[in-house]
Amino acid sequence: MRHMLHLIVIGLLGLTAPAFALDDEPAYRLVVLGDSLSAGFGLSDNEALPARLDQALAARGLAQVIVLNAGVSGDTTAGGLARFDFSVGPDADGVVIALGANDALQGQPPARTRANLAAMIDLARARNLDIVLAGMQAPVNMGVEYRAQFDAIYPDLSQAEDIALYPFLLGPVILRPELLQRDGLHPTAEGVELMAAPLADFIATALFVLPLREVTP
Structure with a gap:
């Protein structure tokens, strides 16, 4: 939050915002709290999404x-809530909450998933952390009614809690089987790269109020 306020003040003064990577800027620690999609199932550490x-x-x-x-591979929103303070350490400045996929795969009640996510948001708010909620969607085979209830969790929470919502974490790869591993669930290394780019764009604007710009390869 302090970085966002710094850039807003610069804008109000009519100055040109400097690049964030200044020598005197302290590190900003952004924790991705998630499941196997974040842990990097089947990939090396340097190929994982974080x-x-x-x-x-x-x-x-x-x-x-x-x-x-x-x-943590296999984790649910209940697991993320239970380990929130341990996993999102005291030095964290922001958190990307990227949980819920396993809740849907297990057919857990959407109301329970929503309550767990809301509780994590409360914990993050109590620590004055910047928050990004990464949306998930239920599998097609869970049925129309369940999917409608589950998929509505994330936009509803985003609006109710006034937090930034990245619509669908797997959006860039879900309809491209060549970017998924053989299980059809987890992205390949190439798929993760495609996921990281729009997520980085979103975070840059949502947390650091920097305009989107062309990225040098």
Whole structure:
């Protein structure tokens, strides 16, 4: 939050905002609290989403952002809530809450998933953390009614809690089977790269009020 306020003040003064990666800027620790989609199932640590997101943010002038991987394969929103304070350490400045996919796969009640996510948001707010909620969607085979209830959780929470919503974490790869591993659920290394780019764009604007710009390869 302090970085966002710094940039807003610069804008009000009519000055040109400098690149975030200034020598005197402290590191900004952004924790990705998630499941196997964040942990990097089937991939090396440097191929996992947090590592790719770290690189993508640096390419956008946010080199001071350190993205930390707090993904646990198989985790649910209940698990994320139980370990929130442990996984999102005391030095964290912001958190990406990227949980719920396993809730849907297990057919857990959407109301329970929503309550767990809301409780995590409350914990983050109590610590004055910047928050990004990464949306998930229920599988097609869960049925129309369940999908409608589950998929509505994220936009409803975003509006009710006034927090930034990244619409669908798997959006860039879900309809491209060549970017998924053999299980059809987890992205390949190439798929993760494609996921990281728009997520980095979103975070750059949502948390750091930097305009979108062309990224140098």
